[in-house]
Amino acid sequence: MVPEKMEFFIDANRCIGCKACFQACSECDTHKGVSMIHLETIDRERSVQTVPVVCMHCEDPTCAQVCPADAIKRTPDGVVQTARKSRCIACSNCVLACPFGVPKMESGRGASVSGFNLMMKCDMCYDRTSVGKKPMCATVCPSGALFYGTREQMQKERPRSRPINEFRFGQQTVKTKVNVLVPRDSALEQLKVTDALGSQPDILLLGMYQEEEP
Amino acid sequence: MTRERWNAGMLALTATLLLAFAIAAGSRDFHNFDAALIGYTFSTLFATFGVAYRYAMWLQRPPTAMYWRRGWTVFFRPGHLLANCRVWLHRVLGEFAANEFIFRRSKRRWLTHMLLMWGCILASAVTFPLVFGWIHFATDADRLDFYRVHVFGIPTFAFPTESLFGFLLFHALVWASFLVIAGCLMALRRRLRDAGAQALQQFAEDWAPLILLFAISVTGLMLTASYTWMKGYGYEFLALLHAVTVIATLIWLPFGKFFHIFQRPAQLGVNFYHEVGGKETQQPCLRCDRPFASQMHVKDLMTVEKQLGFHYELDEQRHYQQVCPACRRALLGLSQGEAWKGISRDV
Known part of the structure; x- marks a missing residue:
């Protein structure tokens, strides 16, 4: 069981795109050799901004609900596990339905076509977290974008931040086990993800700061 | 019963x-x-x-x-x-x-x-x-x-x-x-x-x-x-x-x-679904405009989500299901960035 006091906090604004998390992730025993974390670019042509995306471990996971094979299970400690190998029928429903874009239809190590016929996703390094260790990504993240620890530790280290775990996608509210950090003084109760559909990257490459929409 | x-x-x-x-x-x-x-x-x-x-x-x-x-x-x-x-x-x-x-x-x-x-x-x-x-x-x-x-x-x-x-x-x-x-x-x-x-x-x-x-x-x-x-x-x-x-x-x-x-x-049924879907109209992403899945699959998921009680509709015409997984990940970062705009950060 993952200890209740241990929590995952994400501050994507701290991400420096070093890919340490991406490399470390593949060391995890539950998905050996295959990295489950996404290091997403916001607008590759104009910005160096990156976002590390791990599974947010929803309280009512859409991926599990839309799975026709009932292959995705949530453990009593709130971790949404990767698809059960014997059940997953590689339909990609979870890949397309996850509001955070997390599950991967794994094509295999170096394979160009979908060979595994298996959905794989971040399971918060369950082999490690279930015995009290940190997930691989949070262990190696040099900038603190991925932080795993107690709420007290986080508050001590990030006095201006506040964790929230409620997200809004259109009309849908999603509650998660993993937290995202927002300003302590802001009135935000939930992060309205789809409101950012028209947003521009926070960091633009040199010479692009003055660009405005015509 | x-x-x-x-x-x-x-x-x-x-x-x-x-x-x-x-x-x-x-x-x-x-x-x-x-x-x-x-x-x-x-x-x-x-x-x-x-x-x-x-x-x-x-x-x-x-x-x-x-x-x-x-x-x-x-x-x-x-x-x-x-x-x-x-x-x-x-x-x-x-x-x-x-x-x-x-x-x-x-x-x-x-x-x-x-x-x-x-x-x-x-x-x-x-x-x-x-x-x-x-x-x-x-x-x-x-x-x-x-x-x-x-x-x-x-x-x-x-x-x-x-x-x-x-x-x-x-x-x-x-x-x-x-x-x-x-x-x-x-x-x-x-x-x-x-x-x-x-x-x-x-x-x-x-x-x-x-x-x-x-x-x-x-x-x-x-x-x-x-x-x-x-x-x-x-x-x-x-x-x-x-x-x-x-x-x-x-x-x-x-x-x-x-x-x-x-x-x-x-x-086996899933394979046919994907093969036929691959030959038919593809769904372009609302954010990046790149096709990412068959329109049939996206529409079917919208129906299934509704049946399951999810409401990912953005407005009358648009649905979050029409946003590709990569853009969904980017949106998470962008929305968090929006929250921090104009506010000094922890060091």
Whole structure:
């Protein structure tokens, strides 16, 4: 069981795109050799901004609900596990339905076509977290974008931040086990993800700061 | 009782009655039925009810129902049927008979699964027809050193009792148990040594099936050893012990990992769905405008999500399902960035 006091906090604004998390992730025993974390670019042509995306471990996971094979299970400690190998029928429903874009239809190590016929996703390094260790990504993240620890530790280290775990996608509210950090003084109760559909990257490459929409 | 449960109950009852009728008819009104195997028959009938019930309940879940309906529709779609039949045969041989997809994941796991799967298939192909009285052997009236195989009471070919063919045939369950035991040991090795498997495994889901298969095989071999080399020592007890292991496995069929045997063929329908979808209109992403999935898949998911009580609609026209997974990840970062705009950060 993952200890209740241990929590995952994400501050994507701290991400420096070093890919340490991406490399470390593949060391995890539950998905050996295959990295489950996404290091997403916001607008590759104009910005160096990156976002590390791990599974947010929803309280009512859409991926599990839309799975026709009932292959995705949530453990009593709130971790949404990767698809059960014997059940997953590689339909990609979870890949397309996850509001955070997390599950991967794994094509295999170096394979160009979908060979595994298996959905794989971040399971918060369950082999490690279930015995009290940190997930691989949070262990190696040099900038603190991925932080795993107690709420007290986080508050001590990030006095201006506040964790929230409620997200809004259109009309849908999603509650998660993993937290995202927002300003302590802001009135935000939930992060309205789809409101950012028209947003521009926070960091633009040199010479692009003055660009405005015509 | 909900409508789903009633439907599933009726379907399960029908399947069970059909099997009971097939047993009666196939054994020629129980003339060829071995009464000593009655326990096996009843547990098979129970397993049939359980498997059919769970299958029917499973098929009624919104995402499964959608794939079930769409899978058949795209399979029989005019212009695709011939190609689909060819692909179906190719997939049955490659993905199911040869377990190619497991081979691509891990060669050791492939060998484990092949041993277990083919051992179980061989054992089932021998056991069920014999238990149901669909096949029986009788001494040939003309040649007393020949056995004749009767299928559904109809005499077919005969073979010499003391022949290599006879030896191989009468020991088919022995060969099956060799395969299953080897597979069980390989699976056991993984479960004892693999840290990833150990973190995720559960007794009922992962250990119970292995223990049951191992117990069936070992007690079956003990029976052979008893009558071959030990003059039937402890045979009655061993026969009872073996029956207990088989019956426990049959009863466990609908509940645990064994259910994937019945669930897994759905993958064939999914393949057709994706192939036909790939040739049709693709859904462009609302944010980056790149196509990322078939429009049919996206629309079907929107329907399924609505049936499940999710509301990812953005407005009257747009739905979050029309945003590609990569842009969804980017949106998470962007929305967090928006929250911090104009505010000084922790250092």
